[in-house]
Amino acid sequence: MAIIEVNHLTKEYQLGHLTSLKETALNTLRRLAFQPVHERELFKALDDVNFHIDEGEVVGIIGHNGAGKSTLLKHLANISNPTKGEVIVRGSVAPLIEVGAGVNPELTGRENIYLNGAILGIPKKVIQQKLDEIIDFSELEQFIDTPVKRYSSGMTVKLGFSIATSMEADILIIDEVLAVGDLAFQRKCFDRMEDLIRRQGKTVLLVSHNIRQIERLCNRVILLSKGSVIGDGDANSLCAKFYQANDKKISIDSSTTLSLANNNEWATGEIHLKDIKIINSSGNSITELKHTQAVTIKLVYEVKNLVRHPMFGVGIHTTDFIYLATQQSINQLKIEKLDIGIYEFNFEIESFPFMPGVYSIRAGVAEGSASRTIFYAENLLHFQVISENLADKTWNEGLVPLPGTWTYAAA
């Protein structure tokens, strides 16, 4: 029998805020007069969600912000009640929803361990037995009798995580808790999670935006979008699907919101970038291309003052501004001077080297033998590299493929 059953779960929230006395009185009058009342708009945070989880399964829940992940966890932890449908949980639930929910700043670390234990329903005897283990894990021996309000934020979270994971429950619900502490502590948390999952065989529900963690820990993933389950199954394929949806979102968002030369632009006014395009081999402008496809980046500059010995550059960077590759015109174009006018520059890429994902273009112009920068801009045009076949799993394991040859022989 499934340890968690969610059947036709729907949750609606009313948008807006509590109406004033006047509004309430008016609505009552309208109702008495059989006239239409101003109802507040309803928002479906969860819309007919169905799934079953068996004992020992490790399920990741992924989705964009506002997809309903946390709302779903709240229903599993019995904090919210469904508008329609039902949630059946057969077993004790340890909610890790936001670690440190019950940590009180006025109390010392040790006092907080007892208090939090009581809040999580751990008997006092068990806490006493585990006290040393908890303090040890939290790495706070020295500060354990200091009020938590004097802790750094990292120390507070460490304490919270240590308490919460010491609880023995059938089902663990984890909401973005692996992002705690410094790298070393994160590693430790991750190991403890793996221990809970692999060795103790607990049923775990994990919400995270760190898809790589989900991929690594979970054997099943539920993908939520706008309150509905749009995917339920194998972790790897769903994470891949989510990555692509994510990339698409970035590229759509940016192509509508970013106009030409908007970000980090620096210019003296002598030259101005009028247009930038990516063109495929048949001469059409594209924003989506395939790995290894041949493309041309077309730059249209308007020269406003005479420019001597100009040098042009173009580069590719990721959406988080890691400069991946750059090419300058210095060895290829020898231009004495550019008179006032409009010029078109093309940069041909024989085979686009980067793996699927979203990238952007940066471009710059320098003048004279001293290479004085007269124009520079980043984030000029977002484009998406797509994978030709989804089954090829190597695509999210790096930015460029690693060229090389495999051989093998009996040794």
Added chain:
Amino acid sequence: MHNIFINLYKYRELIAALTWKNIVIRYKQAYLGILWAVLKPIMLMLVFTLVKSFVGIETGGLPYPLITFAALIPWVFFQESVSEGVNSVTSNASLIKKIYFPREVFPLTAMVTKLVELLISFAILAGMMIYYQVMPTVQAVWIPAFVLYTMIVALTISFFGAAMNVYYRDIGQAIPIALSLLMYGSPVIYPLSLVQQKLVIEQAAGAWSNDLYFLYTLNPLVGIIDGFQSALIRATQPDFDVIYPGLILILTILPFSYWFFKRAESWFADVI
């Protein structure tokens, strides 16, 4: 209804831990510590004693400070339990949004916290009784029953008020005003015998006198405060005629109040 008692037992460790937290946090950085809790009845007693020296209130030969303090003990316990209880759900919003346990734990905890402070007040009363050489008699066995009764009254109001306060914060604002009015409707400053004298014997309100007196005794605090004074100071059997109207009223309302709280409970996390 008996769920309250099951939960009270099942979550006793949680209630104990939360109570302890409430007390520790409240007095942690205060030099006088928990003594602040009893300062309120003592100050009120001093003020009332001062007022009494101007207006003259008949106390039946007993020292006025003692009789007032005996009235203030249940009154302050009730008042503080209710005002803490009504705000107990909203002030624990962060817990309510994150962890589930039966929400009646919050009003219950508020009350148990006040129970600890009540015990300290009793210690001070004991000191005063020694000073005035008033010895408790066997009638003092009624005291635990009256404390329990006061808790039930406070819970009845807290359940309803706490649930309403989640939706309408007006309740939290209104409660202090209502409570200070109720104090004048309870025999705290004046003894009950004064009201009985006016309404029952002198029939001061004419044909309405007996109805008014009944209305007055519907206030459960009337029976509680008079009972406290009788059992501790006057060494007489509590006057049950004064107690019944309030007791019946409260026992009728309590199930509804609890039902209302449990019904509202499922939306606390969404609304709070």
